Amino acid sequence: MTGSILNQLLPREQEFGPFTDPAAGTGDAWTCWRMARDEDGVAWLLFDVPDAKVNVLSETALTELGEILFQLEDHLPQGLVLRSAKASGFCVGADINEFQDMKDREQVIEKLEDAHAVADRLAALACPTLAVIHGPCLGGGLEVALCCDYRLALPDAKLGLPEILLGLHPGLGGTARLTHLIDPVKAMTKMLTGKTLDARRAKAAGLVDKVIEERHVLRAVRAVVAGGIERHEAGLKDRLLTTGPARRLEARQMRSKSAEKARPDHYPAPEALIRLWEEHGHDAEEMRRQEIPSFAELMIGETAQNLIRVFFLREAMKKSAKVDAEPVRHLHVIGAGAMGGDIAGWSALQGLRVTLFDTDPEMVARAIRQAAGLCSRRHLSESDTRDVLDRLVPDFKNRGIRQADLVIEAVPEKIAIKRKVYEEVEPQLKSGALLATNTSSIPLEELAETLKDPGRLVGLHFFNPVAKMQLVEVVSQPKVDAGALARARGFVGQIDRLPAAVSSAPGFLVNRVLMPYLLEAIQLVDEGVAAETIDRAAEEFGMPIGPIELADQVGLDICLDVADMLQDHLDDDMPDLPGWFRDQVAEGKLGRKSGEGFYTWQDGQPKKQDEANRPGGDLTDRLLLPMLNTAVTCLREGVVADEKALDGAMIFGTGFAPFRGGPMHYARRRGRQEIVDKLAELAAKHGERFTPDPGWDNLD
Numbered sequence: 001m002t003g004s005i006l007n008q009l010l011p012r013e014q015e016f017g018p019f020t021d022p023a024a025g026t027g028d029a030w031t032c033w034r035m036a037r038d039e040d041g042v043a044w045l046l047f048d049v050p051d052a053k054v055n056v057l058s059e060t061a062l063t064e065l066g067e068i069l070f071q072l073e074d075h076l077p078q079g080l081v082l083r084s085a086k087a088s089g090f091c092v093g094a095d096i097n098e099f100q101d102m103k104d105r106e107q108v109i110e111k112l113e114d115a116h117a118v119a120d121r122l123a124a125l126a127c128p129t130l131a132v133i134h135g136p137c138l139g140g141g142l143e144v145a146l147c148c149d150y151r152l153a154l155p156d157a158k159l160g161l162p163e164i165l166l167g168l169h170p171g172l173g174g175t176a177r178l179t180h181l182i183d184p185v186k187a188m189t190k191m192l193t194g195k196t197l198d199a200r201r202a203k204a205a206g207l208v209d210k211v212i213e214e215r216h217v218l219r220a221v222r223a224v225v226a227g228g229i230e231r232h233e234a235g236l237k238d239r240l241l242t243t244g245p246a247r248r249l250e251a252r253q254m255r256s257k258s259a260e261k262a263r264p265d266h267y268p269a270p271e272a273l274i275r276l277w278e279e280h281g282h283d284a285e286e287m288r289r290q291e292i293p294s295f296a297e298l299m300i301g302e303t304a305q306n307l308i309r310v311f312f313l314r315e316a317m318k319k320s321a322k323v324d325a326e327p328v329r330h331l332h333v334i335g336a337g338a339m340g341g342d343i344a345g346w347s348a349l350q351g352l353r354v355t356l357f358d359t360d361p362e363m364v365a366r367a368i369r370q371a372a373g374l375c376s377r378r379h380l381s382e383s384d385t386r387d388v389l390d391r392l393v394p395d396f397k398n399r400g401i402r403q404a405d406l407v408i409e410a411v412p413e414k415i416a417i418k419r420k421v422y423e424e425v426e427p428q429l430k431s432g433a434l435l436a437t438n439t440s441s442i443p444l445e446e447l448a449e450t451l452k453d454p455g456r457l458v459g460l461h462f463f464n465p466v467a468k469m470q471l472v473e474v475v476s477q478p479k480v481d482a483g484a485l486a487r488a489r490g491f492v493g494q495i496d497r498l499p500a501a502v503s504s505a506p507g508f509l510v511n512r513v514l515m516p517y518l519l520e521a522i523q524l525v526d527e528g529v530a531a532e533t534i535d536r537a538a539e540e541f542g543m544p545i546g547p548i549e550l551a552d553q554v555g556l557d558i559c560l561d562v563a564d565m566l567q568d569h570l571d572d573d574m575p576d577l578p579g580w581f582r583d584q585v586a587e588g589k590l591g592r593k594s595g596e597g598f599y600t601w602q603d604g605q606p607k608k609q610d611e612a613n614r615p616g617g618d619l620t621d622r623l624l625l626p627m628l629n630t631a632v633t634c635l636r637e638g639v640v641a642d643e644k645a646l647d648g649a650m651i652f653g654t655g656f657a658p659f660r661g662g663p664m665h666y667a668r669r670r671g672r673q674e675i676v677d678k679l680a681e682l683a684a685k686h687g688e689r690f691t692p693d694p695g696w697d698n699l700d
Contacts, residue, residue: 030064030067030068031050031060031064032047032048032049032050032058032060032061032064032065033045033046033047033048033061033064033065033068034046034048034085035068037077040078040222040225041077041078041079042077042078042079042080042081042221042222042225043072043077043079043080043081044081044083045068045080045081045082045083046083046084046085047061047082047083047084047085047086047090047091048084048085048086049061049086052086053086053088054086054088054089054091054092054136055084055086055088055089055090055091055092055141056091056092056093056094056095056096057091057093057094057095057139057140057141057144057172058094058095058098059095059098059111059115061095062114062115062118063114063118065118065122065144066114066117066118066121069118069121069122069125070121072125073121073125073126076125076126076127077127078127078128078225079127079128079129079130079221079224079225080125080127080128080129080130080148081130081131081132081221082129082130082131082132082144082145082148083131083132083133083134084134084135087135088135088136089134089135089136089137089158090131090133090134090135090136090137090141090145090157091136091137091138091139091140091141091142091144092136092138092139092141093138093139093140093141093162093163094139094140094172096166096308096311096312099166099299099304099308100305100308100309100312101305102299102300102305103300104300105296105297105300108295108296108299108300109292109293109296112171112172112292112295112296113292115171115172116172116173116288116292119143119144119147119172119173120147120173120288122144122147122148123147123148123173123177128149128150128224128225128227129147129148129149129150130148130149130150130151130152130221130224131144131145131148131150131151131152132152132154132217132221133145133151133152133153133154133157133159133199133208134153134154134156134157134214135154135156135157135158136158136196137153137157137158137159137160138158138159138160138161138162138196139160139161139162139163139170140171140172142159142160142161142174143161143170143172143173143174143177144172145159146173146174146177146178146181147173147177149224149231150209150210150224150229150231151207151208151209152208152209152210152211152212152217152220152221152224153199153202153203153208153210153211153212154199154211154212154213154214155199155200155211155213156199157198157199157202157208157211158196158197158198158199159196159197159199159202159207159208160190160194160195160196160197161174161178161190161191161194162194162195162196163191163194163269164191164192164193164194164269164270164273165194165307166304166307166308166311167267167268167269167298167301167303167304167305167306167307167308167659168269168295168298168299168304169191169269169272169273169276169291169294169295169298170191170291170295171291171292171295171299173288173291174191175191175273175276175277175287175288175291176280176284176285176287176288176291177284177288178190178191178207179242179277179281179284179287180234180242180284181206181207181232181233181234182205182206182207182232182234183205183206183237183241184241184242184247184250184277184281185241185250186205188250188254188273188274188277189254191273192254192257192258192270192273192274199211206232207232208232209229209230209231209232210229242281242282243282244282247277247278247281247282248278251274251275251277251278254270254274255270255271255274258270258271258274263542266303266542266657266659267303267659268298268301268303269298269303269304272294272297272298273294275294276290276291276294302659302669303659305661306658306659306660306661306665307658307659307661309661309662309665310648310651310658310661310662313644313647313648313651313662314498314648314652316644316645316648317498317499317500317648317652318493318498320489320499320501321489321490321492321493321494321498321499322490322493323486323487323489323490323493324486325483325486325487325490326405326432326487327405327490327491327494328352328405328406328434328487328490328491328494329352329353329405330352330353330354330355330400330403330404330405330406331344331347331352331353331354331355331404331405331406331407331408331491332354332355332356332357332395332400332401332403332404332406332407332408333347333354333355333356333357333407333408333409333410334357334358334398334407334408334409334410334411334421334425335357335358335409335410335411335438336356336357336358336360336363336364336366336367337358337363337410337411337412338464338593339410339438339462339464339466340356340358340367340408340410340411340438341356341363341364341366341367341370341371342367342370342462342464342465342466342467343408343410343438343462343466344356344367344371344392345367345368345370345371345374345392345466345467346374346466346467346495347495348371348388348389348391348392349371349374349375349378349388350494350495350496351391352391352494352495353391353393354391354392354393355393355394355395355399355400355403355404356368356392356393356394356395356400357395357396357397357398357400361394361396364394364396365394367392368389368392368394371388371389371392372385372389374467375388375389398424401425401428401429402428402429402430403430404429404430404433405432405433405434406433406434406436406487406488406491407425407429407433407434407435407436408436408437408438408460409421409422409425409435409436409437409438410438413439413440413441413442413561415442415446415447418437418439418442418447419447419450422435422447422450422451423450426451426452426453429456433456434456434458434484434487434488434491435451435456435457435458436457436458436459436460436488437457437458437459437460438459438460438461438462439459439461440461440507440508440511440558440562441506441507441508441511441561441562441565441566442565443477443504443505443506443569444457444458444459444475444476444477444480444504445477445478445479445504448477448479454477454479454480455479455480455481455484456480456481456484457477457479457480457484458474458475458476458477458480458484458485458488459473459474459475459476459477459504459508460472460473460474460475460488460491460492461473461475461508461510462497463510463653464554469652469653470497470498470652471497471498471500471510471649471652471653472492472497472498472499472500473499473500473502473508473509473510473649473653474488474489474492474499474500474501474502475502475503475504475508476501476502476503476504477503477504478504485501489501498648498652500640500645500648500649500652500653501640501641501645502639502640502649503638503639503640505634505637505639506565506566506569506570507562507565507566508639509634509639509640509646509649510649510650510653510654511562511566512566512630512634512639513627513630513631513634513646513650513663514627514650514654515559515562515563515566515574515630516572516574516626516627516629516630516689517547517623517624517626517627518547518550518551518559518563519563519574519575519577519626520547520575520622520623520626521534521538521546521547521548521551521623522548522551522575522577522578522581523575523578524619524622524623525548525598526578526580526581529619530609531546531548531549531598531599531608532608532609532610533619534546534547534548534619534623535547535548535549535608537619537620537623538620538623538624540620541620541623541624541657542657542658542659542660543655543656543657544655545655547623548598548599549598549599549606551591551597551598552591552592552597552598552599552601552606553591553592554591555590555591555592555593556581556584556585556589556590556591556597556598557585557590560577560581560582560585563577572630572633572689573687573688573689573691574689575687575689584597592604592606618682618685621678621682622682622686625675625678625679625682625690626689626690627663628663628664628666628667628675629679629690629692629693630693631646631650631663631664631667632664632667632693632695632696632699633693633695634646635664635695636693636694636695636698643662643664643665644662646662646663646664647661647662647663647664647665648662650662650663668699672696672699675692675696676692676696679691679692680692
C-alpha cells in the first residue's frame with residue numbers, strides 16, 4: 001500500500017488525529033485506535049499502535065478496545081469495521097514483551113479474564129462486525145478478528161495462530177472460536193503446528209468469508225451491513241467431529257503425531273491444547289473458560305519462558321542485520337559443491353542475482369537441479385521457479401567476479417587452495433566489493449596473509465543444509481574493515497538468515513563448542529557404548545538428533561578435519577580420535593553422504609537397532625558438559641560478545657534444545673557451582689579434558 005494509509009483505509013478522504021468517536025459524546029482519546037463513522041452510520045475502527053512499524057496487541061490496546069466497545073454499545077453503529085492503519089499488516093500478535101518473567105499464575109489468570117471480557121464484548125456487539133485483514137494477522141490479532149461476525153481478507157493476508165512456537169496455545173478465546181468456526185480437526189492442526197494460511201487457503205478453510213481487492217472494501221462492507229454476504233458457519237461434519245467419541249479418537253491421533261515432533265515432557269503445550277479440546281470441545285463457552293487456567297499454567301512454565309527468551313534472541317540477531325550499508329545485488333560463488341551450490345541456490349531464491357563457478361560443469365548442473373528441487377519443495381509456481389533459475393547463472397569462465405558486490409569462495413578446506421583462489425579473484429574485484437570465505441574452521445588471519453587488501457575479507461560460515469539451518473557465522477579478523485563486516489551482516493539478513501558475529505579463532509564458535517560433544521560421543525563408542533544409547537541420551541536431554549547421528553549427517557571426514565585442525569591450533573585437552581575411526585574415513589565410510597558411517601543410511605534415514613539400554617550414570621553429562629565448558633572458554637577468549645549471542649548461535653546453528661533457552665542459560669539454571677563440581681568429578685574419572693575452564697569463576 002502506498003500514499004496516505006488513512007485515506008486508503010477509510011471510506012472518505014479526511015484526516016484524523018487522536019480522537020474519540022464524536023457520536024459517543026466523550027472527550028477521551030485513545031493511543032492505539034482511531035475511529036470515525038461514515039455517512040451510512042458504519043464505524044471504522046483503525047488499529048494503529050504509536051511509534052511502531054507493526055501492530056501488537058498489548059494490554060493498553062486491549063483496555064482501550066474495551067472502552068471503545070463500551071461507548072459503541074451506548075451509541076450503536078450500523079456496523080463496525082475493524083482494520084489496521086499500518087501498511088505492514090493487521091496485527092502480528094500479542095506484545096511478547098509483556099510475557100517475559102511471568103511467574104504468578106493468579107496474575108496471569110486475572111489479566112486473561114480481563115482480556116477475555118473485551119473479546120466477548122466484541123463478539124456480542126449487537127450490530128454486524130467485520131475485520132478487514134491485510135498482511136499478517138497472527139496470534140492475538142487473529143483471535144480478535146475471530147470475535148467479528150465476518151472476516152474479509154485482502155490477497156496478501158496471512159492468518160495463523162503460532163502460539164505453540166512459544167510453548168503456549170491461544171489464550172484470547174481462539175481455541176474455542178476457531179474449532180467452532182471451521183473443521184475442528186483442521187483447526188487443531190493449525191494450532192498444533194503454528195502454520196499460517198494465505199488468503200486463498202483461509203477462504204477455502206472457512207476462516208475468512210471473502211477475499212477482496214482493496215478497491216472493493218467499501219462495497220463489501222456495505223454488502224455485509226445489508227446482509228448481502230453469507231457468513232461461514234460450521235457444517236454438519238464439523239459438528240459431528242465435536243462429539244465426545246470423535247474428539248477422543250482424534251485426540252489420540254493428535255497426541256501420536258505431536259509426540260513424533262516434540263516430546264510432551266519437553267514441550268507441554270500440544271498436550272495441553274489437545275486435552276482442552278478433548279474435554280471441552282463440545283461447549284465453546286466452557287472451552288473458553290478452561291482456556292484461561294490452561295494458558296496460565298503454560299505461561300509460568302519453564303518451557304514457555306525459555307522459548308520466549310529464544311524469540312528475543314532471534315529478534316536481536318535479526319536486528320543486527322539491519323545495517324546502514326549498500327545491499328548486495330549480485331553474488332558470485334566459487335565452488336559448486338554441497339555448500340557452495342546450496343548457498344547459490346538459496347540466495348537466488350531470496351531474490352539475488354547469482355553467478356556460480358566451478359571447474360566441473362556437472363557440479364554446477366547439480367547445483368541448479370538442487371535449486372529447482374528447493375523451489376518445488378517450497379511449492380513455487382512454474383513462473384516463480386523460472387524466475388529463480390533465471391537468477392542463478394552458470395559461469396564457467398568465472399566472469400561474475402568483476403560485477404559482483406560479494407564473492408564467496410566455498411572450495412575445499414585447504415589453505416593452499418583458498419589462497420590460490422584469492423590470487424585470481426582479488427585483482428578482479430570491483431571497488432567496495434566483499435570477499436568472503438565459507439571456511440568452517442580455518443582462522444581468517446591465515447587466509448588474509450597474502451591479500452593486498454585484507455580489509456575486505458570476512459567469513460560467512462553457513463551450516464548444512466543451507467535451506468534449513470538459519471545461522472550464518474559472520475567472522476571478523478584483525479584487519480577487516482568495520483564497514484565490510486556490517487555489509488556482510490546485512491547480506492545475511494537479505495537472504496533471510498540469522499547472523500552471529502564471531503571473532504576469527506580455530507573452529508570459530510559453533511564448531512569449537514560442538515566438537516567436544518561429538519568427540520566425547522566417539523570416545524563413548526570406543527568404550528563400547530552403543531551408538532543408539534548415546535543418541536538416546538542426547539535426545540532425552542532435548543537435542544533434535546543425537547551426536548552420533550549428527551556426526552554422520554555432517555560427514556565423518558569433515559569431523560576428522562575439524563578435530564585435527566582444533567588439536568593443531570589449540571591447547572585444549574581433547575580425546576584423540578581412535579584409529580578405527582580414521583580407518584573408517586580412509587575407507588570412504590563417511591556417513592550419510594556415502595551411505596555408511598556409524599549407521600547405515602537408506603533414503604536419507606539411519607537404520608538403528610532397537611536399543612533396550614537406557615542411558616545411565618554420567619552419560620548425559622559426559623556429552624553435554626564438555627560443550628558447556630568450551631562455551632565458557634569462548635566467552636573468556638572473546639570469540640563471541642556475550643552469553644545471549646552464544647545461546648542464539650548454538651540454538652540456531654545446532655538445534656541445541658530450544659526449550660532449555662540455550663547452553664549458557666541452561667548452565668545458569670542448573671547452577672554454576674554444580675557444573676564445576678561435576679566437571680571436576682568427571683576429570684578425576686575420565687581425564688583432564690573435563691577440567692573446568694577458569695572462565696566459570698567470572699560468571700556472576
